[in-house]
Amino acid sequence: MKELTARQKEILNFIHEYLHDNSYPPTVRETARAFSISVKGAYDHLKALERKGYIKTSEKRSRAIELVTPPESDMPVVQIPLLGEIAAGRPIFADENFERTVAIPADIITNRVPHFALHVKGDSMIGAGILSGDIAIIEQSETAKNGDIVVALLEETVTLKRFFIENNRYRLQAENPHYAPIYTQDLRILGKLRGIYRSY
Amino acid sequence: MKELTARQKEILNFIHEYLHDNSYPPTVRETARAFSISVKGAYDHLKALERKGYIKTSEKRSRAIELVTPPESDMPVVQIPLLGEIAAGRPIFADENFERTVAIPADIITNRVPHFALHVKGDSMIGAGILSGDIAIIEQSETAKNGDIVVALLEETVTLKRFFIENNRYRLQAENPHYAPIYTQDLRILGKLRGIYRSY
DNA sequence: CTGTATACTATACACGCGCATAGGAGCCCG
DNA sequence: CGGGCTCCTATGCGCGTGTATAGTATACAG
Numbered sequence: 132m133k134e135l136t137a138r139q140k141e142i143l144n145f146i147h148e149y150l151h152d153n154s155y156p157p158t159v160r161e162t163a164r165a166f167s168i169s170v171k172g173a174y175d176h177l178k179a180l181e182r183k184g185y186i187k188t189s190e191k192r193s194r195a196i197e198l199v200t201p202p203e204s205d206m207p208v209v210q211i212p213l214l215g216e217i218a219a220g221r222p223i224f225a226d227e228n229f230e231r232t233v234a235i236p237a238d239i240i241t242n243r244v245p246h247f248a249l250h251v252k253g254d255s256m257i258g259a260g261i262l263s264g265d266i267a268i269i270e271q272s273e274t275a276k277n278g279d280i281v282v283a284l285l286e287e288t289v290t291l292k293r294f295f296i297e298n299n300r301y302r303l304q305a306e307n308p309h310y311a312p313i314y315t316q317d318l319r320i321l322g323k324l325r326g327i328y329r330s331y
Numbered sequence: 332m333k334e335l336t337a338r339q340k341e342i343l344n345f346i347h348e349y350l351h352d353n354s355y356p357p358t359v360r361e362t363a364r365a366f367s368i369s370v371k372g373a374y375d376h377l378k379a380l381e382r383k384g385y386i387k388t389s390e391k392r393s394r395a396i397e398l399v400t401p402p403e404s405d406m407p408v409v410q411i412p413l414l415g416e417i418a419a420g421r422p423i424f425a426d427e428n429f430e431r432t433v434a435i436p437a438d439i440i441t442n443r444v445p446h447f448a449l450h451v452k453g454d455s456m457i458g459a460g461i462l463s464g465d466i467a468i469i470e471q472s473e474t475a476k477n478g479d480i481v482v483a484l485l486e487e488t489v490t491l492k493r494f495f496i497e498n499n500r501y502r503l504q505a506e507n508p509h510y511a512p513i514y515t516q517d518l519r520i521l522g523k524l525r526g527i528y529r530s531y
Numbered sequence: 532c533t534g535t536a537t538a539c540t541a542t543a544c545a546c547g548c549g550c551a552t553a554g555g556a557g558c559c560c561g
Numbered sequence: 562c563g564g565g566c567t568c569c570t571a572t573g574c575g576c577g578t579g580t581a582t583a584g585t586a587t588a589c590a591g
Binding site for chain 2: 153154155156159189193194195196197198205257259260261265280323324325326327328329330331
């Protein structure tokens with residue numbers, strides 16, 4: 132990939148920022164305006180970026196700028212499904228649960244057990260530093276040890292809680308004093324918490 | 332989020348597919364053509380999707396469709412350096428600081444601004460759900476806005492704190508009632524917190 | 532010195548574009 | 562039965578848009 136000039140780097144940077152802010156690419160004129168240059172000036176820069184392989188454009192289409200993501204790196208990465216609402220009585224990996232996939236560093240998945248991800252809702256685990264909106268990476272498992280944080284299916288709901296086995300019942304413990312522990316004899320463990328990811 | 336009709340789901344699906352293929356959103360007319368309906372027909376569908384909260388549009392701009400929950404099925408990953416002890420008065424990226432690299436989802440790195448990662452030490456930010464041992468992903472930056480969580484260099488130490496500008500001093504605020512805010516006029520911001528990653 | 536690249540200005544064309552108005556047909560709910 | 566939603570057609574306005582032509586200035590390599 133050919134070297135970019137300082138100006139061209141600025142333009143490419145602008146496209147990145149614009150895409151981050153708007154999630155669609157800028158027009159030629161918006162690019163021109165951002166740098167207070169003429170339309171053709173910006174147009175030529177875009178063509179230069181395309182010639183050097185940093186972007187792709189489509190003829191005669193507005194905002195038709197595609198970033199050619201440089202191969203960057205081929206890290207060991209695993210794609211795991213991010214599940215939305217999990218309904219009781221249905222397989223976890225049913226299509227209806229599927230929201231999208233997330234990439235996670237492969238090194239946290241030690242064994243070959245399937246993993247999935249969940250959006251955390253609510254503040255019941257703030258004591259463990261898990262906030263609403265965090266993405267929880269879960270190792271699928273039917274069992275857990277005392278004190279593990281697990282995803283458990285409880286009648287109609289799915290919760291993330293700390294898990295304990297007591298005499299003849301299970302205890303699901305929130306990490307928030309405002310939530311009382313849940314005692315039950317009937318629960319299904321869906322998996323164990325392996326990681327937390329949060330984006331600011 | 333309100334329920335979509337079957338037709339509206341088709342339209343939303345088309346936008347997803349189009350974005351996956353082109354990495355920029357379709358125009359109203361392209362949407363109309365894809366379903367062999369009139370322009371206004373497609374336009375009304377888009378407005379319905381916006382009304383129900385599934386997309387966002389900007390007035391009078393071509394292709395200005397933003398997905399409210401983006402699909403992004405193949406999230407690329409980049410490698411950033413994980414820094415250990417940062418010494419005052421030395422460049423951040425000096426070899427002696429380098430611990431290893433970590434892979435993080437590339438979509439949190441918007442522009443070409445360098446990022447790095449740090450091991451969080453101590454419990455001063457537990458109120459923000461940041462625990463000792465977490466990996467903090469930092470966007471390198473010399474400046475920050477009020478309320479940002481920043482990595483700041485303070486005489487001999489590096490800390491992660493919430494940052495505020497006051498009359499003629501800076502305030503570094505922990506998210507833990509046991510820690511008093513730090514007031515100073517002399518500080519250097521190393522970067523802004525962009526993500527948190529924790530492994531169990 | 533000449534050719535090629537960058538980095539612009541200014542003006543223009545034709546078509547794509549978002550959006551509006553004015554309809555019509557089918558549906559379900561109170 | 563009427564009112565409101567969905568889903569559609571057809572036509573049009575006017576501006577935004579990609580793209581072209583022509584020209585200027587500067588830098589650098591052969």
